Structure formats: structure tokens, C-alpha cells
Amino acid sequence: MDFWETLARRRSIRRFKRVKMPEEDVIRIMEAGRSAPTDATLHLWTAVRIVDEAKRAKIAELIAQPHVAEASEFFVFLADLYRLENLLKHRGRELAKDRFALFVFAAVDAALAAENMALAATALGYGSCFIGAVQNAAEELIKILELPRLTYPLFGLAIGVPDEDPPPRPRLPRDMLFHVDKYRSYSREELDEAYRVMAKITRSGDWLRLLERYAAAGGYFEARSALMRRLLGEQGLG
Ligand SMILES: Cc1cc2nc3c(=O)[nH]c(=O)nc-3n(C[C@H](O)[C@H](O)[C@H](O)COP(=O)(O)O)c2cc1C
Numbered sequence: 176m177d178f179w180e181t182l183a184r185r186r187s188i189r190r191f192k193r194v195k196m197p198e199e200d201v202i203r204i205m206e207a208g209r210s211a212p213t214d215a216t217l218h219l220w221t222a223v224r225i226v227d228e229a230k231r232a233k234i235a236e237l238i239a240q241p242h243v244a245e246a247s248e249f250f251v252f253l254a255d256l257y258r259l260e261n262l263l264k265h266r267g268r269e270l271a272k273d274r275f276a277l278f279v280f281a282a283v284d285a286a287l288a289a290e291n292m293a294l295a296a297t298a299l300g301y302g303s304c305f306i307g308a309v310q311n312a313a314e315e316l317i318k319i320l321e322l323p324r325l326t327y328p329l330f331g332l333a334i335g336v337p338d339e340d341p342p343p344r345p346r347l348p349r350d351m352l353f354h355v356d357k358y359r360s361y362s363r364e365e366l367d368e369a370y371r372v373m374a375k376i377t378r379s380g381d382w383l384r385l386l387e388r389y390a391a392a393g394g395y396f397e398a399r400s401a402l403m404r405r406l407l408g409e410q411g412l413g
Contacts, residue, residue, distance in 0.1 A: 176298045188302025189242045191335035196247040207295030208288040219281035221255040237312040246333035254281035257325035306331030324411040
């Protein structure tokens with residue numbers, strides 16, 4: 176598929192046909208992930224491919240996202256400083272004690288690899304969906320996937336044959352996302368316009384409800400932050 180067509184065709188797919196993908200396609204998609212840029216060549220990410228059906232069903236149930244079980248493939252992306260520690264130790268060096276910056280860039284590395292995979296999947300005619308909800312079951316995932324210290328599950332990526340053809344979802348206007356030379360503030364009209372363009376993405380027609388549910392005080396992300404802070408501490412990434 177042409178590159179621009181691939182970009183335009185990529186959208187989150189949440190209904191998949193229950194079919195297997197040819198292994199050669201999965202390998203091409205994984206290779207697309209492997210070729211993503213990586214900060215300082217550190218490769219601060221790992222993706223666990225979940226091939227055990229029972230394990231996959233368990234994860235889908237834990238996070239209440241059936242498309243995770245239906246997709247042909249499901250990968251859990253980790254921030255991974257464990258392999259880096261192994262590489263350093265192998266040559267008699269110690270991993271940095273303050274790992275905050277490494278963790279942030281691990282998340283960047285993982286996202287870049289995953290988006291490369293999502294685009295490669297689209298180019299091959301498949302659909303995909305990022306699954307941030309794995310965060311809600313991070314504690315269980317650490318056990319189920321036997322994750323060592325210095326690793327943390329960031330998000331999942333489901334890939335498969337689409338069983339739906341949703342329209343493209345809206346985005347904020349370009350000049351809200353791209354500023355020139357310096358950060359600028361937003362006018363009331365622009366903020367209203369943002370709500371207007373994004374209304375389409377919600378069933379209720381009110382984007383505020385979605386923002387509230389996720390990001391206002393008491394929203395999902397607040398609960399995730401508390402869990403994440405505790406688990407990152409336990410994983411040696413605090
Ligand atoms: C980091 C991340 C986490 C996401 N988590 C989920 C998720 O848990 N479940 C889901 O169905 N969609 C999830 N999505 C998909 C977004 O809802 C979707 O990208 C957004 O609504 C825009 O739609 P589009 O991808 O079709 O353009 C996630 C996307 C990203 C980037």
C-alpha cells in the first residue's frame with residue numbers, strides 16, 4: 176500500500192475476524208517494530224507476543240476488552256531496563272541508579288516501535304488497536320508474563336483481520352497541535368472549536384464526558400497513576 180494511503184487507512188479496529196495471520200506477515204510486522212528509532216541505541220523496549228490462547232483470554236477478561244482475545248495477534252509492550260542492566264553487567268558495569276529519564280525514553284522507544292508495527296499491519300491490510308487498558312491490570316500482568324524487575328507493561332497492541340470499517344476519527348485542529356517558535360495560549364473560541372470537532376468521537380456527542388472520565392480529578396488516569404507509582408517502585412523503576 177502507498178505510504179500516504181497507509182497513514183490515512185490506519186484507525187483503531189475493535190472487531191476482528193477470528194483467523195490466524197500467516198507467520199510471514201507477523202514477522203514482517205515485528206521487523207517493522209525492530210527498525211524503529213531508539214534513543215541512544217539503547218533499545219529500552221520489549222514486546223511480549225501472547226500466543227497462548229488461555230493467557231490471552233485471561234488478559235482480555237482482566238481488562239474487559241474482548242477485541243484483545245479476538246485479534247489474531249496481541250503484543251504487550253514493556254519499558255525494559257532489565258536487558259540493558261544485563262548488557263552493562265556483562266561487561267562489569269552498573270545500571271544508572273536514577274532511572275527516571277531512562278523510563279521516560281523507554282516509553283518513547285516502545286511507542287515508536289508499536290506505531291511502526293501498526294502502520295506495517297495497515298500496509299498489509301490488517302487492522303490494529305493500541306490497548307492502554309493493560310495498565311489497569313499491570314499488577315496481574317507482571318505475574319502472568321513473569322516480568323522481571325526493571326520492566327513494566329506500558330500498553331498492548333492487538334493486530335488482526337478487521338471485522339468492521341469505522342470512519343476516520345477526528346483530531347484537534349492542526350494549529351492547536353503545532354505551535355510556531357514558542358508555546359501560545361488558547362482562545363475561548365478555539366477551545367469551543369476543539370469540543371465541536373471532537374464531539375464526533377463520542378457516543379454522547381460531548382467530548383467533555385470522555386475527558387472527564389479519563390483525565391479529570393478521580394478519573395481513570397488518576398487511579399492508574401497511583402497504581403503505576405507503586406508498581407514502578409516495586410519493579411526498581413521508581
Ligand atoms: C497509548 C494508547 C492507548 C490506547 N488504549 C486503548 C484501549 O485500551 N482500548 C481501545 O479500544 N483503544 C485504545 N486506544 C485507541 C484510541 O482510543 C484511538 O487511537 C483514538 O480514539 C483515536 O482513534 P483512531 O486510532 O481510530 O484514529 C489507545 C490508543 C493509544 C495511542
